[in-house]
Amino acid sequence: MNTRQVMELWKAWKADGVENPETLPKHVAIIMDGNGRWARKHRLAVSRGHRQGTEALREIIRHTDDLGIGALSLYAFSTENWNRPQEEVAALMQLILDFFASEIDELDEKNVRILILGDKGALPEKQRETLIEAERRTAGNTGLRLNIAVNYGSRAELARAARLIAEEVRDGRLRPEEIGEETVAGHLYTAGQPDVDLLIRTSGEMRLSNFLLYQNAYAEFVFPEVLWPDFTVAEYDRCLEIFAGRNRRYGGRQA
Ligand code: FPP
Secondary structure, eight states, X not given: OOHXXXXXXXXXXXXXXXSSOTTSOSEEEEEOOOHHHHHHHTTOOHHHHHHXXXXXXXXXXXXXXXXXXXXXXXXXXXXXGGGSOHHXXXXXXXXXXXXXXXXXXXXXXXXXXXXXXXXXXXXXXXXXHHHHHHHHHHTTOOSOEEEEEEEEOHHHHHHHHHHHHHHHHHTTSSOGGGOOHHHHXXXXXXXXXXXXXXXXXXXXXXXXXXXXXXXXXXXEEEOOSSOGGGOOHHHHHHHHHHHHHOOOOTTSOOO
């Protein structure tokens, strides 16, 4: 069965009311890598690479929603990205504003619920307010969970979870012996969401780069060679097809 036929099948399943057909991941995470190399390849400023990357992103969000995948997590800006040249950081910050200005109406209309992963407190005021407003406006939506990691680092997220748990113990709301894996999961930004099933990192790099370390524990990894701005819906379908063909054992034996 080729990708197109698989797609038709998924669409038919969806039309029949099947929310999460078995072969589809419930949660996809994407590290959108290669914007800088795309810009260099086209002899453009790096900011143009990021802008082009945002165009690719719009299509991928739409397609994720069309397929009925429950959650999509995107790595937009890491805690380490502050170390990039000031101009590039400014361009990325501007893109965040532009993205929400142009997309929020459609996302809200499509019942998408936006959640920002990361420390919004350290962001410039405009960005912070825009992100808080996007979360507030879509908080009651029940469709695609769109997680956007901004000023995010997974180790910082785990340290924050430990801090929150310690405070509950200190205040007598939790006993140390009650702390289990679900306690940790419940104190991450992604609390209440399924673990990542499929992690995609474009541009041929094969690293996690401090992205959702806990949530990716049993994720399938796919590393397409294509640079992020060139990542199309067809490339995405190919990743989903690879995922559908994987044999997931979670440490057990094949049935
Ligand atoms: C990595 O490419 C990409 C980033 C650091 C930023 C990704 C951000 C976007 C696609 C747009 C902003 C997102 C939103 C939600 C508005 P790189 O520059 O490290 O690529 P390189 O390794 O080729 O230099």
